[in-house]
Amino acid sequence: MAQSHEIDVLVIGSGPTGLTAANLLADSGLQVALIEKNPGSGDEPRAISATDETLRVMSHLGIMGQLGPEMLMDTGARYFGLGGKVIADVRPGNPRLGQPGKSQFDQPIMEGLLYEAATVRQNLHLHYNTAATKIEQHADHVIVHATGTGEATTGFNGAKTGDSGQDPYAQAAGQETALEFKAKWVLACDGGKSFTRRELGIGLQGSTQTERWIVVDLLDVPGNPEPFASFHCNGQRPAVVVPGAGGRRRYEFMLFDHEDGEQMSAPESIATLISDFQDTEVVTIRRAAVYTAHQRIAERYREGRVLLAGDAAHLMPPFAGQGLNAGIRDAAAISWRLAAVINSEATEALIDDYEAERRPHAAQMVKLSKRIGAVVMNTNPIITRIRDAVVIGTRIIPRLNRWLTGMRFLKQPHYTTGTVVPPLAGVPHLAQDFAGRMLPQPAVNANGATTMLDDLLSAGWNTIEVAAGHQLVFTNQEGDTVTATDTSRVFDAATGTVLLVRPDYYVAGIAPANERAQLLKQLSSKATVLATFGVAKQNTHG
Numbered sequence: 001m002a003q004s005h006e007i008d009v010l011v012i013g014s015g016p017t018g019l020t021a022a023n024l025l026a027d028s029g030l031q032v033a034l035i036e037k038n039p040g041s042g043d044e045p046r047a048i049s050a051t052d053e054t055l056r057v058m059s060h061l062g063i064m065g066q067l068g069p070e071m072l073m074d075t076g077a078r079y080f081g082l083g084g085k086v087i088a089d090v091r092p093g094n095p096r097l098g099q100p101g102k103s104q105f106d107q108p109i110m111e112g113l114l115y116e117a118a119t120v121r122q123n124l125h126l127h128y129n130t131a132a133t134k135i136e137q138h139a140d141h142v143i144v145h146a147t148g149t150g151e152a153t154t155g156f157n158g159a160k161t162g163d164s165g166q167d168p169y170a171q172a173a174g175q176e177t178a179l180e181f182k183a184k185w186v187l188a189c190d191g192g193k194s195f196t197r198r199e200l201g202i203g204l205q206g207s208t209q210t211e212r213w214i215v216v217d218l219l220d221v222p223g224n225p226e227p228f229a230s231f232h233c234n235g236q237r238p239a240v241v242v243p244g245a246g247g248r249r250r251y252e253f254m255l256f257d258h259e260d261g262e263q264m265s266a267p268e269s270i271a272t273l274i275s276d277f278q279d280t281e282v283v284t285i286r287r288a289a290v291y292t293a294h295q296r297i298a299e300r301y302r303e304g305r306v307l308l309a310g311d312a313a314h315l316m317p318p319f320a321g322q323g324l325n326a327g328i329r330d331a332a333a334i335s336w337r338l339a340a341v342i343n344s345e346a347t348e349a350l351i352d353d354y355e356a357e358r359r360p361h362a363a364q365m366v367k368l369s370k371r372i373g374a375v376v377m378n379t380n381p382i383i384t385r386i387r388d389a390v391v392i393g394t395r396i397i398p399r400l401n402r403w404l405t406g407m408r409f410l411k412q413p414h415y416t417t418g419t420v421v422p423p424l425a426g427v428p429h430l431a432q433d434f435a436g437r438m439l440p441q442p443a444v445n446a447n448g449a450t451t452m453l454d455d456l457l458s459a460g461w462n463t464i465e466v467a468a469g470h471q472l473v474f475t476n477q478e479g480d481t482v483t484a485t486d487t488s489r490v491f492d493a494a495t496g497t498v499l500l501v502r503p504d505y506y507v508a509g510i511a512p513a514n515e516r517a518q519l520l521k522q523l524s525s526k527a528t529v530l531a532t533f534g535v536a537k538q539n540t541h542g
């Protein structure tokens with residue numbers, strides 16, 4: 001007889017996507033279970049670049065205080081061409097979300113902190129050493145069968161276990177237990193080899209890179225880290241060097257067809273590879289792994305009541321540093337929608353909007369990562385010479401140069417379909433650009449104190465009126481009207497309008513300030529909660 005659990009949402013996989021989603025879902029009051037086949041959070045050398053959007057979500061979950069000191073904040077990237085010549089120096093321009101546009105972090109540390117956050121959320125039940133084995137769809141629920149191995153466990157922090165020298169992937173031995181999870185919805189965050197995706201028969205579109213890379217993580221690197229990642233597009237052995245906080249540093253080298261992955265991972269081969277960049281005597285090799293990247297996207301993100309997120313839905317080479325960041329976007333985009341539908345505050349149309357918004361942007365990021373890879377990995381002497389000349393040539397065209405050096409090729413989502421409405425008539429031209437994008441997060445002055453905007457907004461939907469004198473007027477969590485001064489003037493273009501802001505901080509719509517009711521009405525057929533929300537807010541604002 002299987003041990004059974006009944007919850008609102010089952011999350012499969014405790015990578016960064018699953019842990020983020022599980023925490024967010026629990027924060028919206030749902031009963032959530034997370035199952036993971038490994039015994040704890042991950043300790044593999046993977047993501048190291050985080051976007052401002054990811055850090056905003058981490059801040060929302062309350063872990064930035066611990067994550068921040070472990071990060072190298074506000075970094076850029078420097079591209080070196082043939083002969084080691086700098087061909088481009090890039091840095092995200094003008095970040096508006098309250099965090100630097102690009103920063104370096106350590107994936108196991110982020111996962112460990114997300115795991116610790118999960119352990120203190122009472123309505124989030126963790127089941128490690130537990131693998132999903134079968135999925136049964138029903139009209140109003142899903143049954144996921146799973147196998148637990150060894151003692152029932154709530155898992156451990158893989159980053160800490162890794163530091164202690166233990167093998168975090170040592171599989172539990174012992175008796176197998178059959179488990180059964182009955183959930184209203186299932187969120188599959190089970191990674192690139194997703195069991196769920198295969199079980200549901202969802203195909204992957206795209207290809208696999210032919211090149212293999214070796215990734216080497218070092219500890220105890222002396223000196224101050226340089227504030228940029230270096231891409232050595234040298235036409236011989238392409239390499240990437242990424243600094244980190246606390247003496248951490250990542251090296252990645254392309255391998256050639258004739259090179260054996262195992263031999264190249266041996267300490268003496270690694271020492272030879274990094275000796276061009278680094279005094280190898282003084283550092284510690286934390287780990288090395290050979291990987292082949294995929295550039296693929298799931299045909300669809302939903303089957304019945306099961307949804308895909310993170311690497312289960314899209315796989316991309318690491319050159320644009322977008323894989324994990326896309327997964328965190330997915331987690332933030334789906335969590336509030338599931339909560340709204342389960343709490344009868346929205347129709348299922350909102351769930352379909354998840355794919356409508358997220359899949360096209362993920363597909364763009366897959367394509368971009370592939371293109372950057374092609375630029376970095378090229379070893380053809382003629383093509384690399386032309387490449388360098390073209391990149392250097394952009395310096396004489398200011399607009400193109402800004403596009404390149406400001407990393408504008410790394411487009412943040414701008415949703416035009418999904419849970420968004422076009423700007424209502426009368427919205428000034430420049431203000432229209434707020435719709436469908438993430439809400440800027442300036443520091444604001446309110447009630448005699450300076451604070452970040454997110455700290456004042458209420459959980460859930462918000463309306464923000466942008467009034468003359470850089471004033472933002474909204475209702476806080478306690479139901480009080482707040483008038484805050486936007487110190488950065490980032491909202492100035494929207495003066496005289498009202499913004500409708502979703503629980504994931506995306507602007508669902510914008511209207512002239514006196515059209516608030518009309519704006520809310522536009523979305524209330526999907527997000528039914530807005531019908532009454534509108535009345536409440538109008539009364540509050542008198």
Ligand SMILES: Cc1cc2nc3c(=O)[nH]c(=O)nc-3n(C[C@H](O)[C@H](O)[C@H](O)COP(=O)(O)OP(=O)(O)OC[C@H]3O[C@@H](n4cnc5c(N)ncnc54)[C@H](O)[C@@H]3O)c2cc1C
Pocket residue numbers: 012013014015016017018035036037038042045046047048049050107130131132133189190191192194195196215291309310311312318320321322323324325326327
């Ligand atoms: C070398 C390298 C560098 C990278 N650099 C970056 C970067 O700089 N920036 C960036 O954004 N991304 C980067 N990435 C990508 C990033 O690491 C991934 O996109 C990210 O880990 C995906 O997270 P996830 O939670 O979706 O999946 P995963 O981290 O793969 O987690 C999936 C989890 O599901 C579990 N699971 C699988 N099957 C089952 C089952 N049947 N039952 C229960 N559990 C199951 C797995 O054990 C795993 O823990 C890099 C990747 C690599 C390899």
